Amino acid sequence: MPVSVNHKPSDDELNKLKVRQWSIWTKEVSEFPWTYDEPETCYFLEGDVIVQPEGEAEVKIGKGDLVTFPSGMSCTWKISVPVKKHYRFG
Numbered sequence: 001m002p003v004s005v006n007h008k009p010s011d012d013e014l015n016k017l018k019v020r021q022w023s024i025w026t027k028e029v030s031e032f033p034w035t036y037d038e039p040e041t042c043y044f045l046e047g048d049v050i051v052q053p054e055g056e057a058e059v060k061i062g063k064g065d066l067v068t069f070p071s072g073m074s075c076t077w078k079i080s081v082p083v084k085k086h087y088r089f090g
Contacts, residue, residue: 001070001073002053002056002070003051003053003059003067003068003069003070003073004067004068005059005061005065005066005067006065006066006067007064007065008064009043009064009066013066014043014066017041017066019043019066019086020086022042022043022086022087022088023086023087023088024045024084024085024086024087025042025083025084025085025087026082026083026084026085027047027077027079027082027083028079028082029079029080029081029082030077030079031076031077031078031079032076032077033074033075033076033077034074034075034076034077035072035073035074035075036069036070036071036072036073036074037071037072038071038089038090039068039069039070039071039089039090040068040069040087040088040089041066041067041068041069041087041088042066042067042069042085042086042087042088043065043066043067043085043086043087044061044062044063044064044065044066044067044083044084044085045063045084045085045086046063046081046082046083046084046085047061047062047063047079047081047082047083047084047085048060048061048062048063048079048080048081049061049062049077049078049079049080049083050077050078050080051069051075051076051077051078052075052076052078053073053074053075054073054074054075062081
């Protein structure tokens, strides 16, 4: 299953998911490997990132994007602008 990116989620969609009640994660400019043990859905408040899943095309993510990462995916995060995002696992 690929990374799912909704570049312009509606306020209704964000409210239904209760995104603003999720925890917040921040990260400085960096590059690091990551593997998802379970699905993650997140909403980017700030940042610019390129995620490079193993064996797949890179995915560009930034402010205002609602993103779902599938369980079992290994990738490399390349953060060019510091990230602030709401997130939830499962």
